[in-house]
Amino acid sequence: MVTLGLIGYGTIAREIVSAFPQGSVRWVALLREGACPALPPNVGAVTQLDALIGIRPMAVVEAAGQEAVAAYVPALLEAGIPTVIASVGALSDPGLAARLAGAARxxxxxxxLPSGALGGLDYLRAIAALPDARVRYTSRKPPAAWAAELATLGLSADNGAVTLFEGAPAEAAKLYPRNLNAAFAVALAAGPDKVTVRVVADPNAAGNTHEIEAESAAGTTFLRFVNAPSPDNPKTSALTALSLIATLGELLDLEGHR
Structure with missing residues (x-):
């Protein structure tokens, strides 16, 4: 039986675990002290990083936010344990990105880094070297997904779309650390200096919508993904967990464990 690790055990981690036959994987979740989520029989728990490393999982999936990437992933990589990072926005910190690269070496x-809620990143990587390439990424979600942010700004989207943010990918990742990982996935593919991020609360949005507009000497493209929201977290696309599951499955196949 393959042993795999999880950092955190929230909605995404539960969906990942449920996607694999119960007898095929032994899971170990790294939890905060005092956390008591209901765990299925095939999921164990530890509260110390050293304990997770000592179990020597074949791979670990981070599904606990950008702070967890900084706190745990460098040590896992130093220990020779491959890690799938869900919170791609953590790499907006150049110092952390350098630490991760060094630890991996x-x-x-x-x-x-999974594609998460998006597609088309191969196209963006292809045009990244072109000096005239310009990309705009728009996150367009129903107002319910941004209720707290709208309230803080004293705004309402009842009568039409409201732009909550427009600017650089790194700033977007810092302002919305749990909700704009897709934006920084675009930035990593195309180059942060070529990307503008826009966040829109839109009452007409059919779901969590991601729009990528790209223009360069190679041509133009417009990509639009309308993702169903996760039932337990309207700010997160259900596709996010599916992307992590697919990425983990590819990693298992590559290592000959599935």
Whole structure:
């Protein structure tokens, strides 16, 4: 039986675990002290990073936010344990990105960045070298997904779309650390200096919508993804967990464990 690790055990982690046959994987979740989520029989729990490393999982999936990437992933990589990073926006911190790269080299383990709620990143990587390439990424979600942010700004989207933010990917990742990982996935593919991020609360949005507009000497493109929201978190697309599941499955296949 393959042993796999999880950092955190929230909605995304539960969906990942449920996607694999119960007898095929032994899961170990790294939880905060005092956290008591209901765990299925095939999921164990530890509260110390050293304990997770000592179990030597074949791979670990981070599903606990940008702070968890900084706190745990460098040590996992140094220990030679491949890690799938859900909170891609954490790499907006250049210092952390350098730490991750160094730890991966030192430990001989790679960190994997899934595509998450998006597609088309291969196109953006292809045009990244073109000096005239320009990309705009728009996150368009129903107002319910941004209720707290709208209230804080004293705004209402009852009568039409409201732009909550427009600016650089790194700033977007800092302002919305749990909700704009897709934006920084675009920035990593195309180059942060070529990307503008826009956040829109839109009462006419059919779901969590991601729009990518790209223009360069190679041509123009417009990509639009309308994702159903996660039932337990309207700010997160259900596709996010599916992307992590697919990425983990590819990693298992590559290592010959599935």
């Amino acid at each position: 030192n430990g001989g383990a790679r960190f994997v």
